[in-house]
Amino acid sequence: MNLFDYLCTPEPLVHIANIFLLVSFSAKSMLALRALNIIAGGFFIAYFILLPQPLWASIAWNVLFGVVNFWRIWLAILERRPPHLSAEEQALYHRAFTTLTPRAYRKLLDCGQWENGLPPVMLSARGETPKRLWMVAEGLIEVRCINGNIRPIQPGDFVGETAFLSKNPMAADITIAEPVRFISWATRDLENFMDSNPQIGAVLQRLLGQCLVRKLNAAG
Amino acid sequence: MPIKNGDALPSAVRTCEVLDAQGNGHIVHNLIDGRPSLLLFIRHFGCIGCSENVGVLAPRFHELAQLHTQVILIGCGPALFIDGFRERHNLLHAPAQVFTDPSLSSHQAAGLRYGIMGGFSPKAIWEMGRAFVNGHTSDRTQGDIRQHAGALLIDGDGVVRLYHRNTTLGDHANGQSIVDAALSIWLKANPDIA
Numbered sequence: 001m002n003l004f005d006y007l008c009t010p011e012p013l014v015h016i017a018n019i020f021l022l023v024s025f026s027a028k029s030m031l032a033l034r035a036l037n038i039i040a041g042g043f044f045i046a047y048f049i050l051l052p053q054p055l056w057a058s059i060a061w062n063v064l065f066g067v068v069n070f071w072r073i074w075l076a077i078l079e080r081r082p083p084h085l086s087a088e089e090q091a092l093y094h095r096a097f098t099t100l101t102p103r104a105y106r107k108l109l110d111c112g113q114w115e116n117g118l119p120p121v122m123l124s125a126r127g128e129t130p131k132r133l134w135m136v137a138e139g140l141i142e143v144r145c146i147n148g149n150i151r152p153i154q155p156g157d158f159v160g161e162t163a164f165l166s167k168n169p170m171a172a173d174i175t176i177a178e179p180v181r182f183i184s185w186a187t188r189d190l191e192n193f194m195d196s197n198p199q200i201g202a203v204l205q206r207l208l209g210q211c212l213v214r215k216l217n218a219a220g
Numbered sequence: 221m222p223i224k225n226g227d228a229l230p231s232a233v234r235t236c237e238v239l240d241a242q243g244n245g246h247i248v249h250n251l252i253d254g255r256p257s258l259l260l261f262i263r264h265f266g267c268i269g270c271s272e273n274v275g276v277l278a279p280r281f282h283e284l285a286q287l288h289t290q291v292i293l294i295g296c297g298p299a300l301f302i303d304g305f306r307e308r309h310n311l312l313h314a315p316a317q318v319f320t321d322p323s324l325s326s327h328q329a330a331g332l333r334y335g336i337m338g339g340f341s342p343k344a345i346w347e348m349g350r351a352f353v354n355g356h357t358s359d360r361t362q363g364d365i366r367q368h369a370g371a372l373l374i375d376g377d378g379v380v381r382l383y384h385r386n387t388t389l390g391d392h393a394n395g396q397s398i399v400d401a402a403l404s405i406w407l408k409a410n411p412d413i414a
Contacts, residue, residue, distance in 0.1 A: 031353060080355025082275060085310050094313040098282045102310055 010050035017043030031076055034069040041066045079103075088114075088181070092137045095156040099207065104200045111193045112185035117141075123174040124160060130170060132184045134159040139180030144173040151219065152177070161208045164190070222331040222385050229378045232329035233259075238294055238319035241302035246319065248292075248326060252374065256289040256405045258398060259372040261327055263339075264363025265301040265320075269389030271358075272351040273369060274309045278316070280395045285315035288409075289373070289402040295320040296327060297363030308359075324367055331385060333368040338388050347390025373398055375405040 006012070017040045024036035041062045048055040048062070083106035085093060097105045117123070117139070124130040126146065134141070141153040153159050153174075163170050164187055185193075194201030223230065234249040248259070260277065262270040274293075281291050293316055295305065302318050305311075311318065321327065328334070338344060348358075371393035373382035382401040384393035407413070 077353055077355055080353075081357070082271075082308075082310065082355065087307075087312050090307075090310050091313040093310065094282070094315070098279070101279070 010047050013043050013047035013050065017041075017047060031073055034073050038066050038069050038073075041069070085109075088137060092135070092156070092183070095137075096135065096207070099203050100200065104197070104203070107197065108193070108200060108204070109183065111189055112183045114181070114183050117176040117180045117182065119176045119178060121176045123176065124163075124170050126171060126173050127169050129167070130160045130163050130174075130187070132186055133161060133164045133190055134174075134182050134184045137181045137183060139176070139182070140178040141180055141182070142175050142177040144175060146172065151215070157214070158208060158211045161211055165208060165212070223372065223380055223383045225380055225383055227380050229372070229374050229380055230329055233326060233372075234378075236321060236326035236329055237323075238321045238326060239299040240317075240319055241299055241306075243299045251292055251317070251319070252290075252378070254376055254378075256287070256375050256402065256409075257373070258284060258289055258291045258402070259330070259374070260291060260293045260316075260393075261330060261332055261370045261372075262293060262295050263367055263369050263389060264361055264365055265295050265297045265305040266359030266362040267365075267369075267389060268348055268351045268356050268358035269339075269344075269386075269392075270295075270369060271309070271356040272354060272390065273392040274311070275354075275356060276392060277395050277398070278309060278311065278314060280399050281314050281316050283399050284402050287399075287402045287406040289405065291316035293318045294326055295363060296322060296324055296367045298322055301362040305362075320363075322363070324364060327367050327370075330370060330372055332370040333385060333387065334366050335368075336366050338368045338386070339365055341388060344388040344390065347388055351390060371398065373401050373405075376409060381405055 020036050020040035020043065024033045024040065027033040027036060045059050045062045048058045083103050085102065085106065089105075089109060093100075093102065093105050097108070100108065123134060123141070135158050136153055136155045138155055141159055143151045143153060143159075145151070159174055159182075160170070162168070194204060229252075234247075234252070236248045237245045238248060238251070239245055251257070260273075262273065264270075284291055295302070295318065297320055299320050299322075302320055306318050324334070368389070369386040369392070371382065371384040372380060375381050381404065382393070382398060386392065
């Protein structure tokens with residue numbers, strides 16, 4: 001059999017398929033790996049079809065592998081889409097969370113809940129260990145210390161971050177001074193979220209620390 | 221004609237009028253107002269390449285703001301598409317202003333490319349695929365698809381410190397180079413700190 005005759009048989013297809021498979025093993029990107037697997041699968045399918053007795057079971061399995069790979073690629077592309085943020089979510093992002101990617105910020109928002117508050121509601125009393133962490137988006141919250149000092153919490157600042165970080169009870173009363181729009185997270189949910197998303201958790205830890213330093217500096 | 225780094229911003233660019241989202245005209249010179257500015261020219265507002273471009277550069281806008289460099293995006297579609305573009309790209313409260321120049325005079329004055337091939341050459345089609353895989357999508361055409369993008373960073377004296385002229389829809393100005401150039405401008409303006 002000369003080379004031309006050989007190339008006219010189905011056999012080269014299986015070699016081409018395996019070369020693609022081999023190359024896919026060295027692909028660093030999951031998308032590239034899956035795409036190469038799909039191409040390899042296409043050559044395998046062609047090979048199995050062109051055999052004198054088509055191997056339908058192998059064809060079916062390769063079709064299934066291809067479908068799974070296509071689906072996972074599609075999900076990966078969707079995962080990379082810029083997330084949709086409402087106007088107030090965008091405002092809060094640009095005010096306080098620019099060190100997070102928009103997608104990470106979206107995940108963080110999805111872990112919490114938006115709330116409205118009216119004065120004179122007390123969010124947390126001195127001596128309590130709050131079950132939530134808050135961030136002010138609009139309006140004014142006040143911290144009333146034991147010595148009578150009142151410190152305002154500005155939009156973009158966390159409330160309850162000291163208790164969240166130290167697990168100690170609050171040293172001051174937290175009250176709503178003006179109609180306020182804020183987002184809050186249950187501390188347990190946020191801890192779980194930070195554990196399961198360590199990169200986002202690290203950035204959030206830094207933001208909490210920065211907020212704390214800002215407040216300490218403001219307190220003189 | 222392409223502009224060179226170190227050139228003064230051509231008066232043809234300075235005197236151009238761009239429109240805001242309400243359709244009000246603004247002269248580029250007045251927008252710059254003697255401040256270090258990044259003029260980021262984009263293709264039409266629905267362009268997948270520009271979606272990628274903004275997606276890559278927008279996270280650096282706050283760094284630029286900290287370096288006192290204002291960001292002025294100039295598209296080429298009708299002004300009514302500006303708000304949708306800002307919302308889609310999470311720019312509603314970003315330190316960046318978005319304008320448009322449907323006449324393309326500012327794009328031409330900045331020496332940017334114009335032609336169909338930049339959007340449909342094999343390289344551009346490859347870049348389109350790359351942008352799609354990276355999660356960007358093409359919206360319907362909102363401007364002139366033949367107009368290409370580019371970037372101009374000028375210092376407070378109106379001297380061009382970085383110039384990039386996109387050859388294809390995925391040939392973006394490098395975000396790190398822009399921030400580096402803005403940092404150089406800032407250091408030059410603040411020699412005591414440097």
